[in-house]
Amino acid sequence: MSTKVAVVTGANKGIGFGIVKLLLLRYDGVVYLTSRDETRGKEAVTKLEALGLFPLYHQLDIADRDSILRFRDHIEKTHGGIDILINNAGVSAGLEVDSTYEEAKYVIDINYFSILTIKELLFPLLRDDARVLNISSDCGHLSNVKNKYWVQRLSQKDLKVEDVNEFVNWYLDSKKNGTFNREDIADGGTVASYRVAKVALSAVTIIHQKELKGTNISVNSMHPGLVRTGMTGEVGFYSIDDAAKVPVDLVLDAPETLRGAYVWYDGKVLDWYDYNADYYFKTVTLFE
Ligand SMILES: NC(=O)c1ccc[n+]([C@@H]2O[C@H](COP(=O)([O-])OP(=O)(O)OC[C@H]3O[C@@H](n4cnc5c(N)ncnc54)[C@H](OP(=O)(O)O)[C@@H]3O)[C@@H](O)[C@H]2O)c1
Numbered sequence: 001m002s003t004k005v006a007v008v009t010g011a012n013k014g015i016g017f018g019i020v021k022l023l024l025l026r027y028d029g030v031v032y033l034t035s036r037d038e039t040r041g042k043e044a045v046t047k048l049e050a051l052g053l054f055p056l057y058h059q060l061d062i063a064d065r066d067s068i069l070r071f072r073d074h075i076e077k078t079h080g081g082i083d084i085l086i087n088n089a090g091v092s093a094g095l096e097v098d099s100t101y102e103e104a105k106y107v108i109d110i111n112y113f114s115i116l117t118i119k120e121l122l123f124p125l126l127r128d129d130a131r132v133l134n135i136s137s138d139c140g141h142l143s144n145v146k147n148k149y150w151v152q153r154l155s156q157k158d159l160k161v162e163d164v165n166e167f168v169n170w171y172l173d174s175k176k177n178g179t180f181n182r183e184d185i186a187d188g189g190t191v192a193s194y195r196v197a198k199v200a201l202s203a204v205t206i207i208h209q210k211e212l213k214g215t216n217i218s219v220n221s222m223h224p225g226l227v228r229t230g231m232t233g234e235v236g237f238y239s240i241d242d243a244a245k246v247p248v249d250l251v252l253d254a255p256e257t258l259r260g261a262y263v264w265y266d267g268k269v270l271d272w273y274d275y276n277a278d279y280y281f282k283t284v285t286l287f288e
Pocket of ligand 1: 037228
């Protein structure tokens with residue numbers, strides 16, 4: 001039987017690093033620590049080696065198609081396939097509502113559009129019972145969207161990738177044209193680009209799962225909790241080691257029936273479509 005292969009994106013620090021560490025302790029296979037910057041990635045590998053843990057390393061910038069192609073070719077040649085893919089890499093913008101179009105585009109490209117390239121280039125390598133986990137956010141629950149038209153459209157059960165792209169482009173256009181209305185997004189439009197990107201990520205998770213009908217591959221998204229990392233300025237109720245537990249449980253132990261789900265940091269499966277719920281991120285929690 002071929003060696004099992006797990007891949008974690010954006011794993012040189014933060015939650016991704018914690019996930020690699022726990023997978024190395026629990027997973028019966030090889031674990032790839034990947035990073036966009038090779039020096040930072042190799043430093044992270046050295047830290048794990050000092051603990052007696054031995055990940056494999058490969059450069060992977062999820063916003064760079066050529067980098068994904070190189071990674072794909074490497075995995076195909078070396079292992080033939082992927083058993084676990086954790087799409088963890090992400091970026092946020094400041095808390096202000098007035099981010100520029102360029103900032104918004106950067107956040108959306110990395111958190112959302114890169115997942116479409118990964119689907120195109122890496123999903124063909126997924127083995128038949130593979131598990132994909134997209135690290136979304138509480139910013140990714142549908143209740144983050146307040147614009148009535150988009151709430152209705154994103155709630156459709158036959159949602160297509162084209163609908164999600166139109167949603168994201170509607171937001172980007174509003175940033176470009178200066179017509180962004182902060183009331184369209186929860187919490188007065190704070191971190192709007194990040195919310196739009198993560199809502200799109202969780203929406204496309206459901207779509208990608210449907211497209212894999214007839215296979216045993218599962219694709220889920222989750223909110224990891226408020227975790228003390230560079231992204232939150234080290235504010236949060238979880239350490240990266242604590243935050244790694246539920247994601248690792250999900251890819252190793254979740255029942256096969258868990259498909260296209262949106263999972264909370266405590267492992268509970270939430271109704272992503274429940275737009276009236278208050279699961280949306282409140283910036284005040286950062287200052288409590
Ligand atoms: N921390 C929280 O409370 C929280 C809450 C909800 C969701 N999340 C999500 O959890 C995930 C991990 O975040 P974190 O808190 O661990 O943040 P973090 O410490 O800032 O780590 C983010 C990681 O993503 C990498 N990355 C960024 N752009 C990349 C790209 N184009 N290609 C490859 N890697 C890239 C970063 O690499 P560099 O070091 O090169 O920048 C870093 O390794 C993200 O998706 C985030 O949105 C976090």
